[in-house]
Amino acid sequence: MAAKHQEDTEEDAEAPEPVAPSESGRGSQVPQPESAAPGAHAETAPEWLTRVLAEARLSLREASAIVRREESYFWQLLVKRRKRTLPTPQELELLVPHLRGVTLIEALEKVWGLDRAMIVESVAVLAARNEAGVRWEDLNADQRENIKQTIYIALGNAAMRARAKGNGGDD
Numbered sequence: 001m002a003a004k005h006q007e008d009t010e011e012d013a014e015a016p017e018p019v020a021p022s023e024s025g026r027g028s029q030v031p032q033p034e035s036a037a038p039g040a041h042a043e044t045a046p047e048w049l050t051r052v053l054a055e056a057r058l059s060l061r062e063a064s065a066i067v068r069r070e071e072s073y074f075w076q077l078l079v080k081r082r083k084r085t086l087p088t089p090q091e092l093e094l095l096v097p098h099l100r101g102v103t104l105i106e107a108l109e110k111v112w113g114l115d116r117a118m119i120v121e122s123v124a125v126l127a128a129r130n131e132a133g134v135r136w137e138d139l140n141a142d143q144r145e146n147i148k149q150t151i152y153i154a155l156g157n158a159a160m161r162a163r164a165k166g167n168g169g170d171d
Contacts, residue, residue, distance in 0.1 A: 045086055048110040050078050056099045066098055067091035086111050105150075120154045 043051070053063050053074070060074040067073070067087055077084040087095065092107040099107075108114045127136070136144065 043110065045111045046078050046081070049074070049087075052099050052102055053078075058098060063095060063098075066095050068094070116157065117154045120151055 053060070058066075060078065061071045064071050064073040064075070068091070073084065076082040077086075089108060089112065092111060093104055096102055096104050096107050105114075105116055105119055108119070109116050139147070
């Protein structure tokens with residue numbers, strides 16, 4: 001038991017995070033991201049989750065409840081930095097509606113590293129095979145425009161990645 005306490009103490013010393021205390025003594029508020037400088041480095045999945053939960057003003061307990069995990073799930077993952085499994089795609093699907101301006105595709109991209117362009121291509125293939133469940137004609141003008149913009153953004157991102165690779169980028 002003493003060895004376990006020592007590990008926790010050493011772990012706490014390595015990466016302390018400011019967290020508001022709760023009634024139980026454990027923090028329930030989302031820690032603030034360390035660097036607010038955009039483009040400084042690529043966000044890790046835990047950093048992204050920390051940021052979007054803070055932007056949505058969701059406590060770690062609230063977020064844990066939304067994804068139907070024990071109340072300390074996000075606290076252990078994001079504050080204590082304990083090795084926990086990342087939220088599954090199904091759990092992200094439950095969480096995304098509570099986040100501000102985040103789509104499920106973006107969450108899958110940030111947390112699981114799925115390529116947005118590949119998702120768009122897959123949807124296009126399903127649509128071409130008439131298996132997408134929705135026909136283009138069934139969509140209203142706003143929905144069509146939203147899909148077009150998403151495709152343009154994905155294509156633009158793919159073009160930027162290709163240019164970065166061609167210019168010796170490490171992406």
